[in-house]
Structures are given as structure tokens and as C-alpha cells.
Amino acid sequence: MNDPTTKFTAMTNAINPQKAFSAFSCLFLVIMLNSCMGLTKSHGYLDKDDPPLKEPVVMPWNAPSIPQGYHPSGNNFAGHLGIDIIGPRNTSVIAVDSGTIMTTKWDLLYGYQVVIRHNVKHEGKFVISRYLHLNARVVEAGDEVKRGQEIGTLGSTGFLATYPHLHFELGFAKTKKQHFFITENPHKYWYDGVGKISCFDKTKEYKKKTLGITYPLLCQ
Template identity: 40%
Template sequence: MRRFFCPLVAIATLPGLFILTGCVQHELGHASAYRPDHREKIPVVMPQGAPSISQEFFSDPAGSGHRGIDIVDRIGTPVIAAAPGVVKGSYFEPAYGNRVTIDHGHNADGFKTITVYKHLNSRTVSSGDRVARGQQIATLGNTGALAGGLPHLHFEVHREVRPDVKRAVDPHRVWMNGVGQVSCFDPAAAEPDSFRSTYPVPCR
């Protein structure tokens, strides 16, 4: 019998406001559908061995929404850096629990990209640490009030649109293998010239 996870995720700015966003089978290689009212849906191709995505990116005209993707797996699953960079934050906060933020430097256009990892069970890096793509930075968990008690990694990608002004982008836009092509970490793959992300948890 397959187990189902039904994450409760805040998608509004009011504290404590939750809605049920759908269930996902706790198996590998599955990606939930985008919300019907999300305008920029991306066809997603999941590797068979990738832990499943239980909720997709969502943004509404008011600027609220779900600013990343949720990846479900067991507590203690390694969380790995999606690209090389420098840890800019590693701390606990009540809403999102243990979190790590990595600065991946400037692209050719001169703007920075950062990745954010939330609801971690534990953190294995500190601010100022330089990390390689695929290096373990934490373990997956369910910390923070907005985790809803369910084990998952909330993963975000933010890009500068002008100096010191960042905007969340759909992680499916920046995978190593192309838009919508979820890309498992491969230690033999060459580093790209500009920011490209690999999956922030190991594929089986």
C-alpha cells in the first residue's frame, strides 16, 4: 500500500492561514501539478530516482504565493548544495525552522543568484563556508511552524533583477539539463559558465 503525504502550506501573507494544496504519493520520480491558477506552467520531467515534488512554485499578482518547490523524503535525508557558492545564512527561525542560504555569485549580467533551503532537520554548514555543488549542507526535516509537521525540503531560487533587489523564480527554469528537466547531481559533469541548478537532494 502506498503512503500519501498531504502538505499544508501557507500561500497567504496572514500568519496561520493554511490551505490544503494536494497529496502526493511518497514514491520516487513524481511531480505534482501546478495550481490551476498559476499562469506560467512548465512541463516537468522527473528522473525515476528523484524524490518526489509535492508542491510546485506559485506566484500571484499580489506578490504572495509559494516561492519554491517542496521535495518530500524521510527525515535525515541529505540536503546538498544545488550549485557552488558561499553560505550567507545558517540559522533557525520559528516559521521556516532550520534554513541555509547560499550565494552563488554574479552571472555574466552582473546579478547574483541565491538558493534557500528551509524546514531542515539539521545544518552542517555555517555562514562563510564555501561549498561545492553536491556537498551536503543539511538534512531534510520538518522544522518550523509552516512545515505542517510533514518531512520535506522547501527549495527556493532568487535572482537579482537590479542591485540588491531579488525576485523568486521557479526552480524549474534553471535546471542544469534545461527548463523543466529536473537534473540529478552528477559529480562527473562539468560546471556551466552561468548559474544552473542540480536537485538539492540525492537521486537514488
């Protein structure tokens, strides 16, 4: 009679651990890519769960898509403190408003990143924007930048990036040099109004002296 234990041992020994791990890694990557990009259109798509506002979020048809929106807590497994915008690798990433580069650095989780302190205040606090997973940076700390100016290129650097995208955050700091800040939903602060995603237009004269951001990627 065949010994079941012997059969199981032989079958286990036949499995190549390296190949098994490689296959599992590929499967995990495919699942992640499908969940993040899946059937997402390259332009004009907004995360269907992208967050509750009193006003609806209006996504321009020609704006690079947002497959994952702002979910501070409770809406997914870990919260998402910004918005993810997809695009081809090396797409220009632009400043959402004028300001000063606070830092450009590499981070194990978030890869290459740029942080800008803007020239406007909101309710007495400094306005900060952060751009993560960049493929490259074209600015240095201390540089003055204008709205719409290129600050880097879109990429997938950092452990948390599973596909090329820009993770964009907007927040507020109590002090001028504060790097840690409380993020808020970017959809509340578009130049054209709450929920009205505002594409940057180089022919437009931006006169607002209060907080009003434009999209961090160019609309096609």
C-alpha cells in the same frame, strides 16, 4: 416538559474543552498531511499544477517527489515561492551549485535554514538559493561549498512545516550581501535545460559557467 435550554446547557458542560481541542488538532493534522502527502509517490511525482512553462517539466523517475510546486500568486491561497520536495527525515540536502554560505539560522516560521550565494551571476544579478525546514545544518556562514556538497538534513522545523520536506527557493539579488531577493521558478534553471530536472551526478564534470542548478536532494 423538558426544557431545551437545560438540555443544551447540560450537553455543553459535558464537553471537555481540552479533549475537544485535541481532537480538532488531530483532525487538522490528518487533513494537512493528506493534502500535502496524500497519495504522493516518494519518487518521480510532480505537482500536477506545477507551474506553466512553455517547456514541459520532466521529472526523473528516481528523483524525490515534488508535492507542491512554484506558485508565485493566484494559483493557491497564498502563493508558494519555491518547490517542496518530500523525503525521509535526515535525508541529505545538498548545494545546487558551488558558492558561499551567506547565513544559517533558525526562523519561527521556516525553522533551520541555509542560504547560499553562488559563484555565477544571472543577467548581472547574484544568484541565491535558500533551503528551509532543515532538521540540522552542517555548514556555517562564510563556508565555501561545492555543487552536491551536503549542507544540512531534511526535516520539518518551523511553524509552516506540517510534514518532513525541503522547501527550496532560487532567486536573484542586486547586491552581494542582500538577503531579501526576488524568487523565480527553479524549473527555468536546471543544468540540463528548462524543465529538465537535473539529478546531481558525482561522476560528472560540471563545466557550465552560467546558471545551471542540480536537484537539492540526491536521486536514488
